[in-house]
Amino acid sequence: MQRDQIYSSECDLVEEFRFDHSVAKVFPDMIQRSVPGYGTVISLVAVVADNYLQNGTRGYDLGASLGASTLAMAATAQQRGCRVVAVDNSTAMVERCRENLANAGRAAAVELCCEDIRDTVVENASFVVMNFTLQFIPVAEREEVLTGIARGMRHGGALMLSEKICFEDPQQQQRMEELHHSFKRANGYSDLEISQKRTALEEVLITETLDQHVERLRRAGFSTVEVLFQALNFVSILAVR
Numbered sequence: 001m002q003r004d005q006i007y008s009s010e011c012d013l014v015e016e017f018r019f020d021h022s023v024a025k026v027f028p029d030m031i032q033r034s035v036p037g038y039g040t041v042i043s044l045v046a047v048v049a050d051n052y053l054q055n056g057t058r059g060y061d062l063g064a065s066l067g068a069s070t071l072a073m074a075a076t077a078q079q080r081g082c083r084v085v086a087v088d089n090s091t092a093m094v095e096r097c098r099e100n101l102a103n104a105g106r107a108a109a110v111e112l113c114c115e116d117i118r119d120t121v122v123e124n125a126s127f128v129v130m131n132f133t134l135q136f137i138p139v140a141e142r143e144e145v146l147t148g149i150a151r152g153m154r155h156g157g158a159l160m161l162s163e164k165i166c167f168e169d170p171q172q173q174q175r176m177e178e179l180h181h182s183f184k185r186a187n188g189y190s191d192l193e194i195s196q197k198r199t200a201l202e203e204v205l206i207t208e209t210l211d212q213h214v215e216r217l218r219r220a221g222f223s224t225v226e227v228l229f230q231a232l233n234f235v236s237i238l239a240v241r
């Protein structure tokens with residue numbers, strides 16, 4: 001696994017974060033060292049898929065990156081005659097994802113689309129995973145994306161939504177942010193890397209509170225919405241149609 005050193009030397013001007021080739025190359029290392037509980041989230045994708053994927057339906061991975069969540073649902077999907085659709089709008093990510101799926105022997109079971117998830121038409125879905133992707137969609141457009149997902153889902157189907165969140169209480173926000181920075185330091189990121197990455201993401205990754213997510217999911221048409229897993233300021237929500 002190639003080590004993420006993108007922000008290790010001082011930049012005169014930190015540019016807005018983009019999912020380009022330099023990011024795609026180090027992505028597995030970057031996400032593992034930046035998102036507390038990432039490995040558990042991916043294991044939970046397999047568990048939720050096993051519980052919710054219905055025979056002959058579809059599973060979607062929206063914001064698939066290199067296909068970690070796609071691969072976590074692929075075995076169950078194949079056994080149940082389900083088609084998996086993986087979507088990402090970064091060509092760099094999609095190219096590498098294609099290689100990963102082929103190396104894992106899952107290329108035929110997955111339809112990989114390079115498109116914006118705002119344009120994806122979800123159909124006949126019993127399981128949709130959107131891990132750490134809604135946070136990159138403008139806030140005003142998030143409800144429409146979720147309503148579209150809910151509309152394309154079978155009764156009893158599940159959406160697993162994982163997000164970095166913020167907190168209404170400023171003290172809680174500060175505590176969680178400090179702990180997240182400590183988590184990154186413990187994983188070998190320097191203070192310079194942490195602060196430059198933070199600047200790069202400032203206008204790109206917009207967090208909301210858990211309540212905002214839960215309320216929006218209910219409005220979008222999900223009947224039960226509950227927390228599946230949380231590690232610091234990262235949460236996975238299970239929303240059942």
Ligand code: GEK
Pocket residue numbers: 019031062063064065066067068069087088089090093115116117118130131132133136137
């Ligand atoms: C994982 N789910 O490993 N349309 C499609 N893709 C998008 C859009 C968009 N509008 N905006 C961002 N992306 C993965 C991790 S990463 C999370 C997901 C992170 C894509 C973007 O190209 C990137 O690959 C992914 O969403 C977010 O479980 O980097 O924090």
